[in-house]
Each structure stands twice: as C-alpha cells, then as structure tokens.
Amino acid sequence: MAKKFMDPHDVATIPGTEGWEKMYPYQYPFSKDDPERAAYESSQIWFYDGLHYPIPHYPFDLIWDEAWSMALSQYNTRHWLIPPALGIDHRIVNGYVYISPVGVPDPEEIGRRVPLFMERAGFYFQNWDSLYENWKKKMGLVIDKLAAMNFTDLPVMEDISIIKEGIGIGSGYKLLKQWDELIDLGLLCWQYHFEFLNLAYAAQVTFFATGDQLFPGIPIATLVKMSAGFDPILFKPDAELIRLAKFAIQLGIDDVIAKPLKADELMKELEQHATGKEWLAELEKARYPWFHISTGTGWFHTETSWNDNLNVPFNAIKTNIKTLKEGKEIGRPTAQILEERDRIAHEYRALLKTDADRDAFDQGLGLARLVLPYAEDHNFYVEHWFHTLFWQKTHQVSKILQRAGFFENAEDMYYLKRDEIKAALWDMITGWTTGVKSRGQSYWPKEVAWRKGVYQKFKEWTPPAALGTPPDVVTEPFTIALWGITNSTLTSWLSGGEEGGATAANEIQGSPGSSGVAEGKARVLKEVEELADLQQGEILVCKTTSPSWAPCFVTIAGAITDVGGPMCHAAIVCREYGLPTVVGTGKGTQLIKTGDLVRMDGDTGLVTILERAK
Amino acid sequence: MLEKEKRFTLGYDELEGKDFNLVGKKNANLGEMLKAGIPISPGFAVTIHANDQYLIMTGIKEQIRKLIDPPDKQVSFETAKEASKIAMELVENAEIPAAIGDVILSEYHKMCEKYGSACPVAVRSSGAASMPGQMETYLNICGDKDLIDYVKKCWSSAYNTEAIMYRMNKGMEFLFNIGAGIPKMVNSRVSGIIFTLNPINGDMSKISIDASYGLGEAVVSGLVTPDTYLIDKITLDPIKIIKGSKEIQCVYRENASDIVQTDVPEEKRRVNCLSMEEVRELARVSKLIEKYYGTAYDIEFGIDADIPFPQNVIILQVRPESVWNKKEVVSKTEGKKDPMELMLGQLLAGVKIK
Numbered sequence: 001m002a003k004k005f006m007d008p009h010d011v012a013t014i015p016g017t018e019g020w021e022k023m024y025p026y027q028y029p030f031s032k033d034d035p036e037r038a039a040y041e042s043s044q045i046w047f048y049d050g051l052h053y054p055i056p057h058y059p060f061d062l063i064w065d066e067a068w069s070m071a072l073s074q075y076n077t078r079h080w081l082i083p084p085a086l087g088i089d090h091r092i093v094n095g096y097v098y099i100s101p102v103g104v105p106d107p108e109e110i111g112r113r114v115p116l117f118m119e120r121a122g123f124y125f126q127n128w129d130s131l132y133e134n135w136k137k138k139m140g141l142v143i144d145k146l147a148a149m150n151f152t153d154l155p156v157m158e159d160i161s162i163i164k165e166g167i168g169i170g171s172g173y174k175l176l177k178q179w180d181e182l183i184d185l186g187l188l189c190w191q192y193h194f195e196f197l198n199l200a201y202a203a204q205v206t207f208f209a210t211g212d213q214l215f216p217g218i219p220i221a222t223l224v225k226m227s228a229g230f231d232p233i234l235f236k237p238d239a240e241l242i243r244l245a246k247f248a249i250q251l252g253i254d255d256v257i258a259k260p261l262k263a264d265e266l267m268k269e270l271e272q273h274a275t276g277k278e279w280l281a282e283l284e285k286a287r288y289p290w291f292h293i294s295t296g297t298g299w300f301h302t303e304t305s306w307n308d309n310l311n312v313p314f315n316a317i318k319t320n321i322k323t324l325k326e327g328k329e330i331g332r333p334t335a336q337i338l339e340e341r342d343r344i345a346h347e348y349r350a351l352l353k354t355d356a357d358r359d360a361f362d363q364g365l366g367l368a369r370l371v372l373p374y375a376e377d378h379n380f381y382v383e384h385w386f387h388t389l390f391w392q393k394t395h396q397v398s399k400i401l402q403r404a405g406f407f408e409n410a411e412d413m414y415y416l417k418r419d420e421i422k423a424a425l426w427d428m429i430t431g432w433t434t435g436v437k438s439r440g441q442s443y444w445p446k447e448v449a450w451r452k453g454v455y456q457k458f459k460e461w462t463p464p465a466a467l468g469t470p471p472d473v474v475t476e477p478f479t480i481a482l483w484g485i486t487n488s489t490l491t492s493w494l495s496g497g498e499e500g501g502a503t504a505a506n507e508i509q510g511s512p513g514s515s516g517v518a519e520g521k522a523r524v525l526k527e528v529e530e531l532a533d534l535q536q537g538e539i540l541v542c543k544t545t546s547p548s549w550a551p552c553f554v555t556i557a558g559a560i561t562d563v564g565g566p567m568c569h570a571a572i573v574c575r576e577y578g579l580p581t582v583v584g585t586g587k588g589t590q591l592i593k594t595g596d597l598v599r600m601d602g603d604t605g606l607v608t609i610l611e612r613a614k
Numbered sequence: 615m616l617e618k619e620k621r622f623t624l625g626y627d628e629l630e631g632k633d634f635n636l637v638g639k640k641n642a643n644l645g646e647m648l649k650a651g652i653p654i655s656p657g658f659a660v661t662i663h664a665n666d667q668y669l670i671m672t673g674i675k676e677q678i679r680k681l682i683d684p685p686d687k688q689v690s691f692e693t694a695k696e697a698s699k700i701a702m703e704l705v706e707n708a709e710i711p712a713a714i715g716d717v718i719l720s721e722y723h724k725m726c727e728k729y730g731s732a733c734p735v736a737v738r739s740s741g742a743a744s745m746p747g748q749m750e751t752y753l754n755i756c757g758d759k760d761l762i763d764y765v766k767k768c769w770s771s772a773y774n775t776e777a778i779m780y781r782m783n784k785g786m787e788f789l790f791n792i793g794a795g796i797p798k799m800v801n802s803r804v805s806g807i808i809f810t811l812n813p814i815n816g817d818m819s820k821i822s823i824d825a826s827y828g829l830g831e832a833v834v835s836g837l838v839t840p841d842t843y844l845i846d847k848i849t850l851d852p853i854k855i856i857k858g859s860k861e862i863q864c865v866y867r868e869n870a871s872d873i874v875q876t877d878v879p880e881e882k883r884r885v886n887c888l889s890m891e892e893v894r895e896l897a898r899v900s901k902l903i904e905k906y907y908g909t910a911y912d913i914e915f916g917i918d919a920d921i922p923f924p925q926n927v928i929i930l931q932v933r934p935e936s937v938w939n940k941k942e943v944v945s946k947t948e949g950k951k952d953p954m955e956l957m958l959g960q961l962l963a964g965v966k967i968k
Contacts (some may be wrong), residue, residue, distance in 0.1 A: 082961060083958070083961060083962060084961060084962055084964060085961070110962070114958065117958070118954060118958065121954070121957075122954050125953070125954065202957055202961060203957060205960060205961070206953075206956055206957040206960040206961070209960040209963065209965075210947060210956065210960065213946050213947055214819075214946050214947065215817055215819040215820075216812070216815055216817050217812075217817070217820070217844065217853050217854065218819065218846065218853075219846065219851065219853055221851075222846060222848070222849055222851070225849075344848050344849060347847075347848045348819060348848055351818045351819050351847075353943040354943060354944070354945040355949075356945040356947055356948065356949040357945050357946055357947050359949060359950070360947035360949070360950065360956060363950065363952070363953040363956045364953075364956060366953060367953050367956075367957065473964045473965065474964055474965045475961060475962070475963075475964030475965075477961070480964075480965050515849075515851045515852070516890070517890050601890075603851065603852045603855070603890065604852075604855060
C-alpha cells in the first residue's frame with residue numbers, strides 16, 4: 001500500500017478554534033516541536049476512533065481515553081510482552097481522538113519477548129477461570145467504594161464533632177481528597193478492565209486468523225456466532241425487565257403499570273396495592289445491580305443509567321407487558337442460540353479434511369470460547385455499572401461548583417479537563433477558607449463560553465478516517481479484532497479520501513451487522529426515552545444501542561447505528577432477532593431524518609435514502 | 615388411473631430413477647432430482663410406451679422394424695442413411711391417434727393454464743439406453759399442433775443416421791422407442807452458474823454464484839461480466855457481492871429457438887440482478903444438490919420470470935465440479951502442539967497490509 005493519508009501535522013485548525021489545544025492534556029495534540037517525535041507521528045497510521053467516540057471529546061470525558069491508553073498499552077508492552085506489539089498511542093485533532101498501534105521493530109527483540117510471553121500469558125490462560133472469579137471480587141470492591149462516596153457542599157462552619165473529637169482536618173481538604181480518590185478509582189477500574197482483555201483479544205485474533213486460513217473470507221460475525229451463545233451479563237438487565245413484566249401480569253397489576261404516568265407516580269400508586277408492594281419489592285431486587293446500565297455506551301457524562309431515570313425501565317416494562325399480552329414471545333431463545341452455534345461449528349469442522357486443520361480449528365475455537373465470557377461481560381462491570389455511578393458522583397461535584405458560582409450550568413464542568421477541575425476545587429476551597437471571593441466565578445464562565453463555541457465547531461467538522469502512513473503489517477490484537485483495521489478498510493478509506501466519498505448523496509456506507517434487507521420509514525432516536533415513539537415496522541436509526549434498547553427489537557424492521565462493529569450490542573441482538581442491521585455508519589443519525597423512506601442492506605452495509613420525508 | 619406401464623404420459627413428480635425403462639434416463643433422473651428437493655423446470659414425460667403404441671396404432675411398426683433386420687454390425691453409412699430417411703418419414707408423417715394425442719395435449723393444457731396459453735416448452739429426447747447426443751432436443755415449441763409435430767420429430771430422431779450407426783455397432787435392434795420430456799421453457803429473467811465451493815481457492819465453505827440477465831448463454835460463453843455472489847455455505851449469508859457490468863443479455867428470438875443478443879437497460883445494469891431471497895434460495899438448493907451427490911458440484915440455473923418465488927428458482931443442469939475435486943488435499947494450517955503455540959504463531963504473523 002504505497003499511498004499515504006494526509007500528514008497529521010497538516011490538518012488545518014478550524015477557524016475560530018485557535019488555541020483549542022489547551023482544552024486537552026498537553027501531550028495529546030500532534031506537534032512539530034520535537035523533530036524526532038514529529039517524524040514518528042508522520043510515519044505512523046492514525047485512525048479516528050469512531051467506534052468509541054462518535055462525538056468530539058468533552059475535556060473531562062477524556063479521562064477514559066487516558067485511562068485505557070495507559071492500561072491497554074501497559075498490558076501489551078510491560079505485562080504480557082506480546083512479542084510483536086507494543087501499545088496503542090493516542091492523539092487528538094480538533095477534538096477527535098486518533099489512535100495508532102505501535103509495533104516492535106527489532107526482530108531480535110520480538111524473539112526475546114517470545115518466552116516471556118509464553119510464560120506470562122500461559123499462566124493466565126491456564127488459570128483463567130479462577131483468576132476471572134477473583135477479578136469479579138476485585139471489581140466488586142472497587143464498585144462498593146465508589147457507591148459509598150458522597151460529595152456535599154462546604155459547610156458554613158465545621159460541625160462541632162470535628163472540634164470535640166479532635167479530628168483536626170477540614171471539609172475543604174476532605175473534598176479535595178475525595179475528588180482524588182474518585183479519579184483514582186476510575187483509573188483503578190480501568191487497570192482491571194484490561195487485566196484479561198488483551199489476552200481475550202489475542203485469543204480471538206487467533207481464532208479469527210485460523211478461521212480465515214481454513215475458510216478464506218469467513219465473516220467475523222460467523223466466527224463470533226461459533227464462539228458466543230452462552231448467557232452474557234449484558235442481556236441480564238433485559239431479562240429482568242421481562243421477568244418484571246411477566247410478574248406484573250401474574251399479579252394482575254399490569255393495567256396499573258400501563259397507565260401513562262411517570263415512574264415516580266406509578267410507584268406511588270403501586271404502593272397503595274398489596275400486590276403492588278410485592279411487585280415493587282421485586283423491582284428493588286432487580287435494580288441492584290441490573291439497573292446500573294447506561295442508556296448509552298457509558299463513555300460520556302451526558303448518559304444516565306436506569307437507576308438515574310426509572311422512566312426508561314418502566315417504559316420498557318410497559319412495552320414488554322403489551323407484547324406479552326399480544327401473545328408474542330420475548331427474550332433470548334438461549335437454547336436455540338446454543339443449538340445454532342453448535343450446528344455452525346459442527347458443519348464448518350466437518351468441511352476440514354486433515355488432522356492438522358481439525359486440530360487448529362479445535363484449538364482456536366477452544367481459546368475463543370474460553371475468553372468470550374470475559375470479553376462480553378467486563379463491559380457491564382466497567383462501562384455500565386462503574387461508569388454510571390462515577391458520573392453520578394461527578395455530577396455531585398459539578399453542582400457544588402455551580403452553587404459556588406463557578407458555572408452557569410452544572411454541565412459546564414465537563415468543559416474543564418481533569419486537572420483543571422482539581423484546580424477549580426482548590427480555588428473554591430481556598431476562597432471558602434479565607435473568606436473571600438474565589439477567582440473562578442469570574443474566570444470560568446468566560447472560559448467555558450469560549451470552549452462551548454469551540455466544541456460546537458468541532459461537532460460540525462468531519463474527522464478524516466485516517467492520517468499518516470499505513471504500515472506493512474498490523475500485529476496489535478485490538479486493532480485487528482476490535483477496530484477491524486485490515487487491508488480492505490484502509491483501501492476503502494484511501495479511495496474515499498480520493499474521490500471525496502465513494503457513495504452517492506443518498507447513500508450511507510456502514511458495516512454489515514446482521515444479514516438481511518429491510519425497507520421502511522426511518523425513526524431517528526437520540527435518546528432511549530424516545531423509544532415509545534417507535535411504530536411497528538419502522539427502521540430504528542440511533543447512535544448506538546445498549547440493553548436499554550432491548551424492548552424495541554420486537555417492533556422494528558431493522559436497525560442502523562452510528563457506532564459499532566460486528567460484535568456490538570445492536571449487531572448481536574439483531575442477529576438473534578433475525579433483523580437486518582447496519583452498524584458504524586458514522587453519521588446515520590445526522591443524515592437520516594424521521595419519516596424518510598430508507599432501504600438498508602445488512603449484508604453489504606449500504607443504507608439508501610429512497611424518499612425524503614415530506 | 616392406469617398402471618404406470620400403460621400410461622402415455624407421466625408427470626415429473628411421479629417419476630423416480632428406476633422408471634428409466636418407462637420414460638428414458640433423462641426423464642427418470644429429473645424425477646429423482648425432484649424427489650431430492652431439487653427444483654427443476656415443471657413438465658411431464660411422454661412415455662416409451664406412447665411411442666410404441668404410436669407405431670402400432672398407425673401400423674408402421676413392422677415396416678420400420680424390417681428396414682434393417684437382423685441388426686447388422688457391419689452396416690454401411692449409405693444403408694443406414696437410406697433406412698433413416700424412410701423411417702423418419704414414416705414416423706413424422708403418420709397421423710397421431712387421438713387416444714395418444716389427447717393425453718399429451720391434456721397434460722400440455724394444464725401447463726398452459728398455469729404459465730400462459732401456448733406455453734413455450736422444450737421437447738427433449740430421453741432414451742432408456744445411453745446414446746449421448748445422438749437424438750434431438752427442440753426448444754421453444756408453442757401450441758398444440760407444434761407440440762405434436764415435435765413429439766413425432768423427437769421420436770423420429772431415434773432414426774437419424776448417427777443414431778442408427780451407433781445402435782448397429784452396439785448390436786442393438788433397429789427399432790428403438792424413446793421417451794420425450796416436455797418441460798416448460800425456462801423464461802430466464804436471470805440465469806447463471808453456481809459452484810458449491812469457492813472456485814478461486816477451492817474453499818469448501820463457500821458457494822459461488824455468477825448471474826446475469828437473460829439466458830445462460832451470456833454467462834456460460836463469457837459474453838458479459840456477471841454479478842458474482844460469494845455465499846457462506848453454512849449460514850447462507852452473503853460474504854461478498856461484486857456487481858458486474860451486465861451490458862447485454864441473450865434471449866430467444868420471438869417464436870423461435872435461436873438466440874439473439876440485446877442490450878440491458880442502463881438502470882438494470884446498475885443493480886444486482888438477483889434479489890437476496892433468490893440468492894439464499896439458490897444457495898440452499900445448491901447445498902442440497904451437493905449433499906445429494908456427495909461432492910462439490912457445478913450447477914446451471916435460471917430464474918423464471920413466469921413463476922412466483924421460490925418456485926421460480928430452476929436448476930437446468932448439474933455436473934461434478936472438475937478442478938478442485940481432483941486436487942490432492944493439503945492442510946492449510948501448520949500443526950501446533952497446543953493453543954498457546956497456535957496463538958503465538960498468529961500473533962507473530964499479524965495482518966499483512968501490503
């Protein structure tokens with residue numbers, strides 16, 4: 001591949017955003033001030049991580065990017081010594097995160113890493129199940145600590161107990177300390193996030209590569225089907241909503257829940273019924289931990305959990321009740337999925353003609369099946385359970401700063417980077433301790449207003465798919481399995497850049513997620529709360545789906561998402577429901593309008609807008 | 615209903631392999647394919663018994679039998695040619711008895727009801743003994759009169775000079791009754807070729823379909839760049855679809871059996887010629903054919919414009935795949951002693967980008 005993408009240093013600053021770099025950590029922008037670093041940056045491939053970030057970064061929300069940048073890389077480079085691969089480097093351009101896999105250039109060094117890798121990774125694979133059990137305990141402790149945190153306003157004066165018990169420390173100090181602990185827990189959680197994930201992806205890459213050797217061109221979705229199919233935790237919240245719907249019908253209170261009332265009003269009314277109380281007790285049981293599920297991906301502070309907004313699960317329960325009373329089946333046909341998985345694996349294996357090929361197939365499949373529970377379930381612990389609680393706590397802090405007059409809106413805090421929030425807290429606290437006005441009240445509103453303008457301009461900019469120089473070979477497991485960076489993706493990006501987009505104005509190219517073709521009216525939903533608007537047979541267009549969206553799959557004819565690959569939630573669920581899905585369109589929710597007549601091809605990933613809504 | 619042996623016609627769906635002595639091998643094979651669930655063009659067989667009764671009832675049987683009797687292994691080309699001329703004239707010029715003609719036409723009229731009046735059919739010879747390519751097949755036959763005329767022509771083709779020479783050489787009788795197959799002419803909106811493997815690398819987990827508009831001629835003879843569909847044999851999901859240019863198509867000239875080329879309209883070139891449900895149905899049927907014969911197969915198909923889905927998917931011809939079936943089986947992977955070794959190997963290899 002001789003052609004190069006645009007040099008990362010040549011990307012123009014959007015007029016009116018000059019100086020945007022200060023919104024992010026200083027090492028994130030591409031820079032020419034060190035010739036060695038600049039040459040390295042030009043020689044690498046940098047691709048836009050649209051899989052995780054369909055929007056530009058709020059400065060504070062970059063915390064997860066920093067956290068995974070460190071954690072993923074450390075495991076490749078310093079823990080397992082993946083022989084040919086070091087970490088994944090990160091940069092930010094006009095608010096969008098670009099990442100780049102780093103290889104080990106020296107063949108001798110690769111050779112030296114081999115026995116170390118075999119010993120270290122070998123230990124984890126041999127003890128996978130017990131280590132994983134231990135992991136769940138560790139994560140449980142981290143989450144308990146986080147849940148126990150509580151941020152409150154600084155008091156006018158310290159409580160008398162501080163005096164009488166001789167505590168000797170102040171609320172300002174405690175606030176700063178707790179803030180540090182909160183950030184620290186977030187980083188710790190992401191350390192654990194990657195404890196198994198690199199090896200899990202290495203195992204999947206092994207199975208994918210072996211599968212492709214044996215059956216050239218076999219879709220990753222098919223390989224996933226062969227290795228998946230157990231009962232992932234991510235489906236548990238949905239299962240709870242179905243259980244609660246069935247229980248409501250059984251108790252005869254389904255007509256109460258069906259009333260067009262908000263969750264809190266419904267709960268008040270249910271309190272009045274004897275059976276209603278019984279049902280509410282079951283609801284409470286389901287809420288912890290299963291309602292710690294994000295209405296989005298968990299990556300952004302704007303997303304909430306079911307526990308933050310009970311209207312979301314209540315609406316889903318209402319839909320479930322309606323569907324059940326129409327006599328339709330809901331839920332995952334787990335037995336059928338398992339049967340299908342075994343049939344597919346068996347039929348593929350039967351095509352192999354030599355012992356060596358059969359062994360390779362069995363070894364690869366065995367690895368993939370070993371690691372898949374972790375690969376799918378860690379997401380619930382980290383991105384859903386931990387993150388939604390984390391955002392709850394940061395919202396407490398942002399409200400404290402808002403009440404102190406630092407921000408017009410509580411949400412403004414997220415335009416500050418992590419270290420700036422600590423500085424703002426310090427400023428607020430020293431103002432409080434000295435009894436004078438802090439500088440923050442005059443400094444931040446103006447600064448945030450400017451940053452909001454910059455952010456808006458970032459939003460209107462389209463980040464190029466890739467920058468820099470494509471490598472000869474990619475060895476980094478995540479880059480291959482998660483982002484799907486291969487010859488053909490790079491080629492299509494290159495040609496897209498050349499012809500200014502290979503698709504016509506009424507066409508949007510995404511990735512195939514689930515097979516089949518559907519045609520129908522589009523329903524563009526930005527928030528899961530809008531699910532009630534969905535009509536039978538419509539095609540759902542959204543940024544991404546999570547278990548919160550589960551009730552919609554009995555209604556829709558197909559789904560189109562901005563974000564995701566063949567292993568994302570929407571693709572997995574739609575394959576199970578037999579619905580066509582196109583994932584990772586990038587801008588589907590912006591280009592398609594509710595009411596547009598669209599055709600989607602889940603086999604080719606092409607979405608065509610046939611007729612615009614009147 | 616009469617016993618099978620006494621009937622003049624038999625539906626394809628009534629036939630099986632062992633009926634070859636009643637209707638000829640080609641017809642019996644079609645019955646066998648149908649039984650296995652392989653969709654073929656709808657139609658019926660005119661039995662060997664019908665041919666025999668035709669000769670008896672018209673009183674020409676003895677005349678024909680005596681032309682070369684007993685069989686003569688040394689028969690000269692001249693003698694065979696002379697006998698051919700007389701026999702063929704006798705068979706073609708006799709008046710078909712109503713008892714036989716009415717039965718054939720009544721079967722034909724059932725087809726016309728389903729697929730349109732004067733439904734075009736083929737008349738294909740089908741002998742109980744193999745005589746590859748010795749006898750005639752007539753295409754695009756429409757209407758009662760032509761059908762009867764061409765059934766007689768088909769019967770008479772058993773007496774063309776080559777067929778006579780062949781039989782004499784084998785020591786067979788001069789008199790030779792054959793069956794005829796009367797399938798609907800497939801009005802191919804789209805047709806093409808299927809391999810039940812990936813013909814490029816021999817990968818058995820794929821089904822490859824090449825398809826273009828009109829008759830199969832365009833694809834078989836490489837007159838067009840067809841659409842290519844690579845299908846996963848196990849899940850039946852498409853893996854790769856390459857749209858072909860499909861500039862021209864072959865069609866039958868109006869009311870004739872010769873083929874002409876016409877341009878494919880621009881808007882039809884730009885879209886895939888097969889719908890996804892047709893692709894899946896073709897893949898499903900191909901898998902069935904491979905399972906039935908137990909090896910990779912090469913299949914010709916047509917999508918009939920007169921018939922609704924899924925019955926419009928019609929298999930025209932099948933034969934064993936000839937390239938990969940003959941190759942020696944080699945492992946595609948190196949043997950590794952355990953999964954860690956396998957993983958190390960794959961990690962070191964990575965994904966080549968160049």
